[in-house]
Amino acid sequence: MRGFFCALFAGIICLESLCGSQFREDRITDNEPTYAIRYETGKSDLQQEIKLYAQGAVLLDADSGRVLYGKNETIPMAMASTTKIMTCILVLENAKVDETVSVSAYAATMPKVKLYVKRGEHYTVRELLFSLMLESHNDAAVVLGEYIGGKLLGETGEISEHTGEESKAALHRFAQAMNEKAEEIGCEDTWFITPNGLDATETLTLPDGSVLEREHHTTAKDLAEILRYCMKASPQRDLFLEITGTQDYSFTENGRSFQCHNHNAFLQMMDGAFTGKTGFTNKAGYCYVGALKRDGKCLIVALLACGWPNHRTYKWSDSRELFTYGLENFTYRSFGEETFSGREQLLMSIPVLRAQNDALTEEVLLPVELDPETEGVEGLLMGPDENVEILYRKEQYLTAPVEAGECVGEISYLVDGRVWRRERLIAAKDVEAIDFVWCCRQILLRFLVRSL
Structure with a gap:
C-alpha cells in the first residue's frame, strides 16, 4: 500500500508538470520576456574632411x-x-x-x-x-x-x-x-x-x-x-x-x-x-x-x-591622399577582444519548462555554448574614436523539447548602425519534453521500486 501511494504521488507530480507548467510558461512569457542589452565601446566621430579633386x-x-x-x-x-x-x-x-x-x-x-x-x-x-x-x-x-x-x-x-x-x-x-x-x-x-x-x-x-x-x-x-x-x-x-x-x-x-x-x-x-x-x-x-x-x-x-x-595627375594625388588617410587613421580591432559586462552570464544555463527529469521536483537547466560557426567578419579597420555597439539577447526560459544546436540567443557587433558580426548561442544538448508515456513510465518505476 505504501508503494502505491508513493507511485500515486509521483504521478501527481508528473501530471502537474504537464498541466501546471503551462501556466508558469504563460506567466513567464507575459512578465519575463527574452532580454536584449546594448553596450557601446569607444566614441563615435565624424570622418575627417579631405580635400579632393575628384567629384x-x-x-x-x-x-x-x-x-x-x-x-x-x-x-x-x-x-x-x-x-x-x-x-x-x-x-x-x-x-x-x-x-x-x-x-x-x-x-x-x-x-x-x-x-x-x-x-x-x-x-x-x-x-x-x-x-x-x-x-x-x-x-x-x-x-x-x-x-x-x-x-x-x-x-x-x-x-x-x-x-x-x-x-x-x-x-x-x-x-x-x-x-x-x-x-x-x-x-x-x-x-x-x-x-x-x-x-x-x-x-x-x-x-x-x-x-x-x-x-x-x-x-x-x-x-x-x-x-x-x-x-x-x-x-x-x-x-x-x-x-x-x-x-x-x-x-x-x-x-x-x-x-x-x-x-x-x-x-x-x-x-x-x-x-x-x-x-x-x-x-x-x-x-x-x-x-x-x-x-x-x-x-x-x-x-x-x-x-x-x-589635369591627368589629379587622380594620383587624390589616390595618395586617400591611401595615406587610411594607413594613418585606421587600425584593426578584433570583435573577439571587445569586452562588456554580462558576457559571462550569456553562457549560464537556461531553465527548461516541461522537461523530462527523473528527479521530478528538480529544475532542468540546459547548458549553453557559443556556436563555433559565426556570421560576418572577425574585426574591422576603425578610427581611434569610433564606437562598437554590442547587442545581445538570450532566452530566459525555454520549453521542451529542445534540440542540441538550437539557437537560444546571439551577440551582435555593430559599427555605424550596421551588424558586422553575429555569434549564436546554442543549446549544448537535447532536452526531451514530458509526455503521457514518460509519466506512465515514472509511475510504474516508482511503484515497482516501492513494491520490492
Whole structure:
C-alpha cells in the first residue's frame, strides 16, 4: 500500500508538470520576456574632411567592404575605361586564356586607344587581356566582349564571320552578363552598356510599356566593390592580379609584334600598390580605381570625374591622399577582444519548462555554448574614436523539447548602425519534453521500486 501511494504521488507530480507548467510558461512569457542589452565601446566621430579633386570618391576596406571615407560615393557618374575591370573578370570566368579569338569587322572599327586589330585576325585571350588592362585598348575589349557574348548565346562559329548586327547582339549579351555580375556583387547603381567604357546611352522598354533612358555609369562605391570582387572573391582573382600587376607584356601575332606597357603609374608611386585601372572620356573625366596593401591593411580607392585635361595627375594625388588617410587613421580591432559586462552570464544555463527529469521536483537547466560557426567578419579597420555597439539577447526560459544546436540567443557587433558580426548561442544538448508515456513510465518505476 505504501508503494502505491508513493507511485500515486509521483504521478501527481508528473501530471502537474504537464498541466501546471503551462501556466508558469504563460506567466513567464507575459512578465519575463527574452532580454536584449546594448553596450557601446569607444566614441563615435565624424570622418575627417579631405580635400579632393575628384567629384566622386571612396576609400574602402577591402577585407570587410566597409567605406572608410566617401565623397559623393553613391552618386552615379560615367566611369570610362575603369569599366574594363569588369570586362576582364568576366572573360577570365568564361574562357581559358589560351583560347583563340577571331576579330570581326565591327571590332576593328573601334576608336582610339586601340591595338589596331584587323578583321579575320586571331589572338589568344591572354594577349587580348594584357592589351585590355595595360594599354586600355578599346578594340581588344570589343573582341573579347563579342567572343564571350557569342558563347553565352550558344554560338559556335567564327566571330570574324559576324555581320554588324550579330556583333551588336553578342555585345548586348555581354553587357547583360556585366550587369548580372554587378547585381550579384551588390552594386546598387551601376549600368553597363559597352565593354570598353566609351560613353553610351540606351533606351529600354519596360514590361509596362514605358520607356527608360539609361547611361553607362557606376558610383565610386560600386566601382570599388567591383575591384574588391575581382581581387578577393572571384575564382579567377589570381590571374586578374597577375595581369593588372604586370608592367610590360609583348607578343607576336598575325606577322606583327606588339608591346603593352601598364598605364597604371600608381603601381610605382606608393609602396604596396598592386592593382588598378585608369580611365578617361570627355564626359567621365579622369577616373581611377586601385588597391594598396601595407601594414596589415588592404585598401581600395575609387575616383570618378577627377579632373579634365590638363589635369591627368589629379587622380594620383587624390589616390595618395586617400591611401595615406587610411594607413594613418585606421587600425584593426578584433570583435573577439571587445569586452562588456554580462558576457559571462550569456553562457549560464537556461531553465527548461516541461522537461523530462527523473528527479521530478528538480529544475532542468540546459547548458549553453557559443556556436563555433559565426556570421560576418572577425574585426574591422576603425578610427581611434569610433564606437562598437554590442547587442545581445538570450532566452530566459525555454520549453521542451529542445534540440542540441538550437539557437537560444546571439551577440551582435555593430559599427555605424550596421551588424558586422553575429555569434549564436546554442543549446549544448537535447532536452526531451514530458509526455503521457514518460509519466506512465515514472509511475510504474516508482511503484515497482516501492513494491520490492
